[in-house]
Amino acid sequence: MEYVLKTESLCKDYGRAHILKSVSLDIPKGSIYGLVGRNGAGKTTLMRIITGLAQPTSGRYVLSGIGSDSRKIGTVRRRMGSLIESPAVYKNMSAYDNLKIQFINLGMTSFDGIDELLSLVELDTTGKKKAGKFSLGMRQRLGIAIALCGNPDILVLDEPINGLDPQGIIQMREILLKINREKHTTILISSHILDELSRLATHYAFLERGQILKQISSEELMKNVRKASRLTVSSTALLCPALDIEGIEYKIVDDKVIDIFTDMSVSSLAALASSKGVEIEHMTENNESLEGYFMNLIGLKEDIT
Amino acid sequence: MRRALKSSLSRFVKSRLLAEAVIAGILMGAITFLFLGVFELAINMFRRPRYMDNSYLTMCLTRLPLFFTVFQAVLSSQFTGRDIGMRTINNRISTGFSRSSIFLADLLVMIISSLLSEALCAATIFALVKTVPVKSGARLDPKITGLLIMLGLISIAFASLFTLFQYFLSNRLLTLIICVLMLPALIFFTGNIDSALEEPYKYEFTDDVTGITETRYNELYLTGKKREIYIYLSEASPYNMYGAISSREISRGDTVALITFALSSGLGLLAISKKEFP
Numbered sequence: 001m002e003y004v005l006k007t008e009s010l011c012k013d014y015g016r017a018h019i020l021k022s023v024s025l026d027i028p029k030g031s032i033y034g035l036v037g038r039n040g041a042g043k044t045t046l047m048r049i050i051t052g053l054a055q056p057t058s059g060r061y062v063l064s065g066i067g068s069d070s071r072k073i074g075t076v077r078r079r080m081g082s083l084i085e086s087p088a089v090y091k092n093m094s095a096y097d098n099l100k101i102q103f104i105n106l107g108m109t110s111f112d113g114i115d116e117l118l119s120l121v122e123l124d125t126t127g128k129k130k131a132g133k134f135s136l137g138m139r140q141r142l143g144i145a146i147a148l149c150g151n152p153d154i155l156v157l158d159e160p161i162n163g164l165d166p167q168g169i170i171q172m173r174e175i176l177l178k179i180n181r182e183k184h185t186t187i188l189i190s191s192h193i194l195d196e197l198s199r200l201a202t203h204y205a206f207l208e209r210g211q212i213l214k215q216i217s218s219e220e221l222m223k224n225v226r227k228a229s230r231l232t233v234s235s236t237a238l239l240c241p242a243l244d245i246e247g248i249e250y251k252i253v254d255d256k257v258i259d260i261f262t263d264m265s266v267s268s269l270a271a272l273a274s275s276k277g278v279e280i281e282h283m284t285e286n287n288e289s290l291e292g293y294f295m296n297l298i299g300l301k302e303d304i305t
Numbered sequence: 306m307r308r309a310l311k312s313s314l315s316r317f318v319k320s321r322l323l324a325e326a327v328i329a330g331i332l333m334g335a336i337t338f339l340f341l342g343v344f345e346l347a348i349n350m351f352r353r354p355r356y357m358d359n360s361y362l363t364m365c366l367t368r369l370p371l372f373f374t375v376f377q378a379v380l381s382s383q384f385t386g387r388d389i390g391m392r393t394i395n396n397r398i399s400t401g402f403s404r405s406s407i408f409l410a411d412l413l414v415m416i417i418s419s420l421l422s423e424a425l426c427a428a429t430i431f432a433l434v435k436t437v438p439v440k441s442g443a444r445l446d447p448k449i450t451g452l453l454i455m456l457g458l459i460s461i462a463f464a465s466l467f468t469l470f471q472y473f474l475s476n477r478l479l480t481l482i483i484c485v486l487m488l489p490a491l492i493f494f495t496g497n498i499d500s501a502l503e504e505p506y507k508y509e510f511t512d513d514v515t516g517i518t519e520t521r522y523n524e525l526y527l528t529g530k531k532r533e534i535y536i537y538l539s540e541a542s543p544y545n546m547y548g549a550i551s552s553r554e555i556s557r558g559d560t561v562a563l564i565t566f567a568l569s570s571g572l573g574l575l576a577i578s579k580k581e582f583p
Contacts, residue, residue, distance in 0.1 A: 051399040054581045074401030082399045086390040090320065104315045105400045107308050146396060235329045 003062075003152050004186045005050065010059035012210075019045045021210040027188060027203070029155075034201030035190040036294050042210040043190040044085060047158045050188070051082040063151060078106050081152035083160055087143025091132030095123045096144050098131055099150055102149040113151075119173050121145045121175060137168035144175060154186040155179070161191060163248065169196060176200060198290040206297050213297050225293050227261040229269070232282035239278045246272065256281075266272045309402050309410035317414050322384055330422035334429025337365050342437075344360055357434045358442035359449060365430045366452050369423065370543035371488070374463055377419055378484030381467035384418075385411050386477035394582055404577045408472060412570060415448070415464040423460050424453075426454055450578045455559050462562035469573040475582060495542040500528060502535050 005027040012020040019043045022196045027033045037043045048054040050061060052073070060068045068200060089098050098184065099114045118124040121141040126134070140160065147155055160176075161169045177200065179185045192196045197204075201204045204221060206213040217222070228251075233239055243250050249261040260269065273280050317323055341364060342357075388394045388411070397407055434443040467484050474480045504525045511518040529537055539545055541561040 048581075051395075051397055052401070053395050055579065074403065077399065077401040080399065084395065084399075086392075088395050090316070090387075090393055091391060092320050092387075101312065101316055101319060102396060102400075105308070105312050105397050105402070 001026075002039050003027055004029045005061065005063055005188070007046070007050070007061040008059055010046065010049060010061060011057045012042070012049060012054065013057045019210050020049075020056070023207070023210070023212055025205055025212065025215065027186060029153075029186055030180070030184045032176070032187045032189060033201045033208060034197045035188065035206045036194060036197065036204055036290070037207035038298075039192075040209075041207045044158050044209055045085055046207070047082070047101050047156050047188070047190065052077055052078065053084065053085060053154050059084045078150060079153045080156065081147030081154075082147065082156040082158075083140075083143045083147045084156070084158045086162075087139050087146070089139060089142050089146065092130055094128050095126045095131060095134075095145070098142060099145055099149060102146045106150040108150060113149075116150055117145045120148070120178070122171065136163045137165065137171075140164060140168070140172070141175070146171070148179065148185075151183065152185060154188065157187060157189045159191055160189065161193060161196060167212070169193070173200060194291045194294060204290070206294055208298055221290070221293060225290075227263070227285070230284045231258050231260060231269075231273075231280055232256055233258060233273065234279040234281065238276050239273055242272050242276045306406045306409065309397070309406040310564045312397060313407075313410040313414045316388070317384060317418065318382075318385075322380065323418065325383075326380060326418045326422045327425060329380075330425030331429050333369075333372065333376065333422070334426040335433065337368060338430050338433040340415070341365050341368065356440035356442055357437065359444065360445060362431065362434055362443045362449060363452060365434075366427060366449070366456060367546040369456055370459055370546065371428060371492075373419075373423060373426070373460065374484055374488050374543075376422065377415075377460065377463050378467055378481060378487075379420060380422075381415055381484065382477055382481040383472055384415060385468055385471040386480055389471060389475050389582060390477040392583065398582070401552060404580065405574050408468070408573050408577045409570075412468045412573065415468050416461050416573070419460040419464045420457055423456060427444070427456070450476060450543075455546075455562070458559050458562035458566075462565035463568040465573070469569040472573055472577050472580065475580075491542065492544045495539065495544045498535050498539045498542070499545065501525070502532070502539055 003026045005025070007023055007025045010020055010023040011018070014089060022045060023042070025033075035043050035046070044056065049056050050063070056068070059235065062068070064074065064076045064079060066072050075202075090101065093101070095118060099117060100111055103111055103114065115124065118126075121144055123138060123141055124139070124143065131139060134142065140163070144157075144160065147157070155176075157176075161172050173196065176187060176189070176305055180187055187199065187200075189197065198218075201218055203215070203217050205215045229251070233256060236252050236255055239258065240250070243260070247262075248264065251259045251261070253259060270280055341361070345361065345364075360532050394407065398404065431443065431445075466487075468481075470480045470484060471477070474483070504527065505523050506526050507520050508523050509518055510521045541558050543558055543562075546558060
């Protein structure tokens with residue numbers, strides 16, 4: 001597998017605080033790599049190091065085959081677009097001029113791609129309106145357009161859907177999927193909205209207290225997540241002893257709702273319930289979400305520590 | 306470096322700071338001319354024939370640092386401060402610019418714009434002196450040229466100092482306040498130096514009880530190296546330029562300006578090389 005970005009034992013300390021502790025990541029080319037972690041886990045710091053905004057205390061990263069300790073890192077960094085925390089835009093300039101400045105930053109002499117980028121992020125009708133008068137969603141999309149200047153090989157996006165309304169979130173998702181599919185741009189993305197992230201990401205890294213807990217592809221994740229049948233019954237208290245005797249794994253949600261994790265037929269479950277005089281009122285398939293997987297991982301880590 | 310300079314220059318033009326610097330330069334020139342012209346007219350009401358010569362031009366030009374520093378502080382805040390405040394500086398860092406090239410490019414743009422504004426300001430004053438309907442003896446002689454060069458050097462020094470502050474503090478408003486407050490601070494400093502130099506060598510003392518008057522040596526009178534340093538500082542102050550030029554025919558502002566420029570640029574390069582912007 002070809003990796004566009006690899007980090008090798010990256011550490012970052014601010015004074016006595018260890019923000020990143022030996023973070024090693026391998027980001028495959030063409031993937032959408034979701035970085036999942038709680039506030040203060042070190043996601044933004046990691047992204048800031050990768051984009052050159054911060055220096056690692058120790059460790060290195062390799063971007064498109066060039067090490068961060070090489071002098072050529074500045075050149076390959078032009079092949080990377082980023083949006084860290086909130087969009088960094090010139091509020092006293094129009095969307096067009098903002099992109100033009102970024103084109104100049106990248107050393108580009110032709111500005112032909114600006115209109116295409118503006119229409120991609122649906123800002124082509126803003127004309128001379130200053131970015132300072134844009135809504136949050138528009139500014140976020142302008143930030144994405146700035147990150148996309150120069151057709152980068154890798155996009156680093158830190159919380160790109162923060163503060164967006166539902167329509168804005170859908171728009172952002174569509175833009176990112178389009179870029180990934182059509183231009184094969186690798187995307188490293190972090191988000192607190194795990195449900196949204198699960199609709200995009202092909203790979204995940206789970207970060208907690210500056211350490212990588214796990215790296216996993218979305219296929220592996222789907223295999224690993226526990227499938228559950230959610231039952232609404234007349235009484236979970238009556239059903240549980242029978243489940244214990246049969247060795248069936250379950251989790252009580254409340255007096256009437258229970259999740260069954262063991263794979264078994266509906267008829268045998270119905271027979272077991274009926275033997276205890278319990279009526280099954282409702283039954284649904286309820287797969288564990290990315291959120292649940294993450295919470296389990298954190299739980300495991302906290303158990304270990 | 307060329308890419309960084311092109312980026313900084315484009316930003317300067319696109320954000321309309323170039324246009325603002327040009328307008329401000331012309332306005333400052335016109336206001337200086339009118340303000341000092343009215344003052345001149347008021348004190349020499351009955352002088353005939355009315356004329357304006359190089360002494361008037363010198364008076365106008367030596368007053369420039371009094372408000373040009375404030376203009377530079379605002380310009381620096383609008384250009385460098387805004388770039389850091391809006392975090393757009395990160396767009397440049399993440400596209401592979403070295404921090405030192407960003408600093409140098411911004412410094413160079415600040416210097417160019419300051420010199421441009423000042424040149425326009427001086428040109429406006431000169432044009433008005435030549436065109437107002439009074440007899441004019443103003444011309445560009447070596448003394449005026451030297452004065453213009455020194456004003457340029459002082460501008461460069463302040464541009465460098467303000468750019469350093471913007472990068473070092475990374476807080477636009479705080480930096481602007483500090484930069485603007487430098488003006489009264491330097492005027493106060495210059496005033497203190499001058500008053501120390503004006504202390505008399507001896508003074509007459511009359512005893513209230515006996516009524517006897519005697520001549521005493523003034524302990525506050527500065528002598529030796531200390532006096533030399535004070536004289537140097539007084540002559541080097543941009544806020545004492547008129548006095549220094551007219552009374553002593555010399556100003557040391559150029560040396561101090563060059564030292565300030567060298568120190569602040571060097572410090573700026575050192576400070577920014579490892580700095581992480583928010």
